[in-house]
Amino acid sequence: MARLSDMPPALAEHLLKLPCADMRETPCISGPPLSERRVAIISTAGLGRRGEENFSAGANDYRVLPADLPPGEIVMSHISVNYDRTGFQDDVNICFPLDRLKEMAADGEIGSVADFHYSFMGATDPAEMKAAVDSLAGPLQAEGVNAVVLIPV
Amino acid sequence: MSAIGHYLEAAGLPTVQVSLIREHTASMKSPRALWVPYELGRPLGVPGDAAFQKRVLRAALSLLDRTDGPLIVDHDEEVPTGTVSAEGDGWTCPVSFPAPAGEETATASLKREIGGLKPWYELGLERRGRTTMGVSGLSIEAVADYVAAFAEQGLDALSPLPDLPVSEAFKRANDDLQAFYQEAATAQPGHGGGHADVLDWFWGQTEAGKQLLACRDKARETDDKRLRFIVNGLMVPRLAAAQLGI
Numbered sequence: 001m002a003r004l005s006d007m008p009p010a011l012a013e014h015l016l017k018l019p020c021a022d023m024r025e026t027p028c029i030s031g032p033p034l035s036e037r038r039v040a041i042i043s044t045a046g047l048g049r050r051g052e053e054n055f056s057a058g059a060n061d062y063r064v065l066p067a068d069l070p071p072g073e074i075v076m077s078h079i080s081v082n083y084d085r086t087g088f089q090d091d092v093n094i095c096f097p098l099d100r101l102k103e104m105a106a107d108g109e110i111g112s113v114a115d116f117h118y119s120f121m122g123a124t125d126p127a128e129m130k131a132a133v134d135s136l137a138g139p140l141q142a143e144g145v146n147a148v149v150l151i152p153v
Numbered sequence: 154m155s156a157i158g159h160y161l162e163a164a165g166l167p168t169v170q171v172s173l174i175r176e177h178t179a180s181m182k183s184p185r186a187l188w189v190p191y192e193l194g195r196p197l198g199v200p201g202d203a204a205f206q207k208r209v210l211r212a213a214l215s216l217l218d219r220t221d222g223p224l225i226v227d228h229d230e231e232v233p234t235g236t237v238s239a240e241g242d243g244w245t246c247p248v249s250f251p252a253p254a255g256e257e258t259a260t261a262s263l264k265r266e267i268g269g270l271k272p273w274y275e276l277g278l279e280r281r282g283r284t285t286m287g288v289s290g291l292s293i294e295a296v297a298d299y300v301a302a303f304a305e306q307g308l309d310a311l312s313p314l315p316d317l318p319v320s321e322a323f324k325r326a327n328d329d330l331q332a333f334y335q336e337a338a339t340a341q342p343g344h345g346g347g348h349a350d351v352l353d354w355f356w357g358q359t360e361a362g363k364q365l366l367a368c369r370d371k372a373r374e375t376d377d378k379r380l381r382f383i384v385n386g387l388m389v390p391r392l393a394a395a396q397l398g399i
Contacts, residue, residue: 003190004176010395020180026159028184028222029167034214042161044154050287056321057382072283077328081390084194086339086348089277089285089332091200100197100207110214126156126181133157137164147217148161149210150170151196152154 044122046078277340
């Protein structure tokens with residue numbers, strides 16, 4: 001259904017008109033086999049811990065989601081209403097698949113799951129997010145993360 | 154999302170992205186991406202289906218072995234029939250709400266409707282073990298009070314979140330009201346997991362939808378640019394707005 005051709009014309013047209021930043025190609029960093037990687041999730045679903053500050057329009061910061069955070073403590077304050085939220089209401093893994101990563105680690109498919117995961121709100125201009133993303137490289141590398149899976153909403 | 158991949162790779166961190174809008178990902182030359190044919194809001198495909206989700210995640214993570222980016226690989230597993238939320242599945246809300254005893258206020262109408270849905274919201278809460286309500290920190294009754302007051306009085310309505318700008322307080326109340334109704338609706342028998350029908354029901358048939366649209370009218374009359382921005386673009390989903398002709 002995320003094929004633009006399958007969407008109602010008004011929504012497809014809106015999505016096509018969204019400006020995309022003009023990015024240069026970035027060389028891909030190599031790493032060890034998947035079974036030796038420590039994996040973190042970065043979501044752009046506007047997720048955060050219940051009670052902490054919500055995301056607002058133009059937000060370029062992030063929230064920290066510890067790996068032991070109970071699903072009931074995760075809320076979504078993304079400003080957009082133009083996507084389905086009932087999937088998230090049913091199952092947080094639909095856009096924040098931490099349980100799946102933990103299962104893959106238990107099965108030896110990946111090396112380990114990071115202690116900390118992160119969420120931005122994807123509606124923000126990417127250029128405005130650069131400083132915050134750059135500042136995350138240190139914490140990720142400090143806990144040995146060598147694979148980041150980026151998940152939109 | 155693609156930009157985050159660029160920034161992290163430049164900082165020395167390998168990334169792989171799940172992509173929902175292939176055109177955007179291609180345009181932004183994402184270093185590594187797995188495009189999935191799933192609905193916006195459901196990048197892992199099917200809620201509650203761990204095996205399905207793991208196949209998506211495994212396909213994405215497998216791309217980390219490659220360094221020949223920018224690359225996009227298409228994940229071709231479609232969601233099973235009957236789980237395509239946005240197409241609708243013919244669901245109609247089976248709950249009939251008690252008729253008012255007589256004339257009632259907007260607040261009473263909204264709370265009567267909420268009362269009729271509360272058993273289903275509670276059932277959903279019990280089954281899921283969680284709720285996504287909570288961005289306002291208010292009870293559903295306090296949310297109802299505010300929305301009903303705003304529908305009648307606009308900016309003169311007493312905000313339950315006085316430390317916040319009205320626009321932000323209203324947005325949070327709106328988000329929690331919609332979350333309550335959606336969670337109550339999808340807990341009901343006969344609901345097949347879709348949200349298109351829930352949207353139609355909420356905006357076309359409920360007192361809550363009617364009152365939020367009245368709030369929208371009130372807000373559009375104000376000089377509060379931020380509030381107008383929210384009610385014009387961040388309140389009614391485009392699909393519903395098209396149905397409503399607004």
